[in-house]
Amino acid sequence: MTASTGEPEGAQASQEALARVVREHAGRLAASLVSLLGDFSAAEDLVQDAIETALRRWPAEGVPERPDAWLFTVARRRGLDVLRRESNYRAKLAQLTWPQPTTRDDRLRLIFTCCHPALSRSAQIALTLRVVCGLSTAQIAAAFVVPETTVAQRITRAKRKIGEAGIPYRIPVEEELPERLGEVLAVIYLLFNEGYLSSTAERAQARDLVDDAEWLAALLANLMPKEPEVAGLLALIRLHRARGAARFDAEGRLVLLADQDRSLWDCQAIGEATALLMRTARAHHRPGPYQLQAAIVACHAEAKTFADTDWAQILVLYDMLLHQAPSPVTRLHRAIAVRYAMGVEAALAELMDLGDVLEGYPLFHATRAELLRDLGRQEEGRRAVERALELTANPAQQALLEQRLGWD
């Protein structure tokens, strides 16, 4: 692995565009080199070298006409150069020519290996971003606001584990598939959440993880058309993104759903994502947690005004979701729907027995604060806001809570 190169100031935006070109090709190249060499780590190193070379040279030289052929050539040359001791690898690489015979898209194997349950979640995420999406270590570090050495270590350790513990490079067999697919979807969803929650005006320059998450979900949906939950996750991400423009005001402050300017929502994207969700539901009749979450977001997205929201339908969907995937955070969200469907007191009652498990969760206290305020219990409400403030590190959320401290 090579150290990252210093990038000139102001080149970030074009680096972002280049990274997208890389993303279209890096995973395919990695997939075919892993197949060829049978060594995940060595193959990945070659691709990463090619990516870093591309990010260094393309800004000045322009993106080549065939970026895939360019990356392939650089990776192959690099392999012949560095793999001197592994003479069998060199022999295999030497026989390679471009264009490669186009077989099936091998990236599915790559995704399942990167998201293997024997790897920690943080390793799965870093590895998926690097190997499947072609991000450099520096880009991953910047996106997660952690030191580059941390990411580099995480990736090195994960690659060693893949090799030494014998984590296979293949699509799981039928019996393993539900669990293994669950891991992959969890990784993509976490990536999406990380990008979505940390996206603020100040960080607009950072790598858009939301974009990577949507791209991964779309790739997976393409490769696994028979899995309704993959389509569900894709619809969920697209429905959230379609409302992105209304999430922040001109000063970069977070705007709550009730106060958002709905004319800023992307109606076409909402329509398409909702149609995808309906198609999936009709074709499979297997509603899972991602499809249900997407259906809830679709209910919000389809309401012309906040007052038009179909809370009764949302409550039904939350009950189905809780039946499949019980979670205190989902119960908290359901309580918000209860407030509009059944009243503030009913919602506050729902929160009563969540206090123990969600004591450390800022949104719990923020929700409680609002309900207390609506009941005229200002002093308790203020204390709840203060508790929420103590717990949140996200600047946009802090600003929103600080505004509310001014209530009277």
Added chain:
Amino acid sequence: MKYVLMFVETEQFAKELAAMGELEQQAAYEAVGRWFAENTDKITHHTHLHPVHTATTVRLDQGDPVVTDGPFVEGKEVVSGFAEVEVADLDEALALARTWPACPIVEIRPAS
């Protein structure tokens, strides 16, 4: 690849086993016997360890060897046995571990 499956007992499991009636205990042991029989083509070697109160530990890194009573780490979870298996990859080792019918934790390590 060669892996070692380490079977780990918990206090809770030991208590439950001790509380079982004779027939139940027998059924539990039979399930373990069946597991070994069904996977005999993959298991190259296995060992059952006696309870942890029989353990003696020797430390060699503090001058003269120091012999103490008990295991090298005191914990609520103790290794109670090993099985060495020869399978294609980690997924196959995991599939084996998933069907293990006795103690509640199995650690898998590649071995050579």
